[in-house]
Amino acid sequence: MWSGASGQGVAHLSSPVKSSPRVCMTSIHVVAAVIYSADKKQILVAKRPDHLHQGGLWEFPGGKVQPGEQPLEALARELFEELAITLTSAAPFMQVRHRYPDKAVLLDVWQVWQFTGVPHGNEGQQITWMPLATLGQLQFPAANLPILQKLISPGS
Numbered sequence: 001m002w003s004g005a006s007g008q009g010v011a012h013l014s015s016p017v018k019s020s021p022r023v024c025m026t027s028i029h030v031v032a033a034v035i036y037s038a039d040k041k042q043i044l045v046a047k048r049p050d051h052l053h054q055g056g057l058w059e060f061p062g063g064k065v066q067p068g069e070q071p072l073e074a075l076a077r078e079l080f081e082e083l084a085i086t087l088t089s090a091a092p093f094m095q096v097r098h099r100y101p102d103k104a105v106l107l108d109v110w111q112v113w114q115f116t117g118v119p120h121g122n123e124g125q126q127i128t129w130m131p132l133a134t135l136g137q138l139q140f141p142a143a144n145l146p147i148l149q150k151l152i153s154p155g156s
Contacts (some may be wrong), residue, residue, distance in 0.1 A: 026103040031075040032062035032144075034093055034151065035112040035119070042129040043151070044119055045138065046082070058138040060109065060147060061127075071108040079115070084122045089114035094150055098143035105143050 035044040045058045063078040065071055076087040089112070096107040121127045130138065135148055 027106070028103055029065040029071075029106050029108070030062060031065055031071050031078060031108045031110065032060040032147070033075060033079060033090070033110050033112045034060055034147065035079075035115070037129055040113075042131055043135060044083075044127060044129055045135070046121065047126040048141075049123075049125060056139075057141050059141060059144060062107075065108070072110070075108075075110050075112075079112070082122055082125070083117075083119040083127065085115040085117040085119050087112060087115050094147065096143055096146045100142070107143055107147070109147055 033044075036042070037044070044061065046061045048057050048059055061079060061082050062075060063082065065074040066077075069077075072090065075090060079085050079087050090110045091113070093109045093111045096105075096109065098105050098107070119127060132151060136152060140148060
């Protein structure tokens, strides 16, 4: 399923140019995990460090897919690096395309049902388990909003 939202961001030129400039926007392929607690009543979220893009906002853990890497491989690697957990069961949930003023992202979102280890912020980031019903109280990057909508909608 593809879902997405368009971001704001219009470039203005202060003086006319003879040829049309080509705008080259950075595009990033990212994996994200909706990690469920053992009782399936809570979801693990992480707070982005202040110095990063969209810093200070909450997110679903994950990260960039490296060249030549499959999304599931990237997900397992990122969860181990960020949270010190080993992925044992995951399924595709949705894909989200989103444009920020400075970059475009493709989020491959996975549901993680099982893992080994105890999650902790391996990179110093704050993490917390949140009941599904209260996830909407946190501030997330705009690219994460379709994920929240799908999680909170009846029948998900």
